[in-house]
Amino acid sequence: MGKALSTQRKGVKLLLAFVSMMVIGATPLAAAPAPLRVVMVPCGPVPAAVLDFMGNGLRRELGAEVVQGEMAAVPAAAYARRRRQYRAEPFLPLLALRRQAAGDLVLGVTGVDLYVPELNFVFGLADPRERCALISLARLDPAFYGQRPDPRVFEERALKEAVHELGHLLGLGHCPNPACIMFFSNRLSDTDRKGPGFCPACRRRLQ
Ligand code: ZN
Ligand code: ZN
Numbered sequence: 001m002g003k004a005l006s007t008q009r010k011g012v013k014l015l016l017a018f019v020s021m022m023v024i025g026a027t028p029l030a031a032a033p034a035p036l037r038v039v040m041v042p043c044g045p046v047p048a049a050v051l052d053f054m055g056n057g058l059r060r061e062l063g064a065e066v067v068q069g070e071m072a073a074v075p076a077a078a079y080a081r082r083r084r085q086y087r088a089e090p091f092l093p094l095l096a097l098r099r100q101a102a103g104d105l106v107l108g109v110t111g112v113d114l115y116v117p118e119l120n121f122v123f124g125l126a127d128p129r130e131r132c133a134l135i136s137l138a139r140l141d142p143a144f145y146g147q148r149p150d151p152r153v154f155e156e157r158a159l160k161e162a163v164h165e166l167g168h169l170l171g172l173g174h175c176p177n178p179a180c181i182m183f184f185s186n187r188l189s190d191t192d193r194k195g196p197g198f199c200p201a202c203r204r205r206l207q
Pocket of ligand 1: 164184
């Protein structure tokens with residue numbers, strides 16, 4: 001009985017060794033987790049220099065692969081004549097169609113001014129369930145406020161809005177740290193103050 005048990009134990013041990021060898025042996029062959037991919041879709045004409053700056057910044061800040069999709073049309077039905085703005089939500093289903101693989105995040109970038117009901121305007125919005133986000137460049141351009149055009153300021157603001165909305169798609173909420181990219185921007189001075197990167201707490205949450 002005792003012997004039978006020990007033989008059985010030995011058998012279990014051998015089996016475990018075999019299983020662990022299989023697991024260890026399988027590791028190099030197992031598919032590495034796919035790197036995050038962002039499909040950036042211009043909705044209507046968007047300056048190429050801004051898209052390039054954003055693409056490079058997103059690669060750096062998110063460690064993501066960034067590909068640029070073909071330009072999508074701005075949905076005419078989303079235009080609110082009285083406000084001279086476009087409602088933001090109708091862009092999202094169109095962006096979802098631009099996904100190239102199931103895990104992709106899609107980021108729409110448009111030059112038109114966006115709003116959602118009950119807000120005067122939005123810099124951007126994100127739908128984490130659909131893994132789609134949209135940002136508007138309209139109010140990021142110093143020229144919008146009658147200021148001297150400043151491409152660097154414009155591009156940095158665009159990158160910050162993009163990282164912020166993609167942070168939402170990756171599950172982050174707003175952060176109380178005013179230097180963190182996930183801080184809620186009520187006005188442009190909030191955007192200009194924060195960096196394009198995540199604070200250590202948000203970065204931990206991303207992993
Ligand atoms: Zn936000
Ligand atoms: Zn944070």
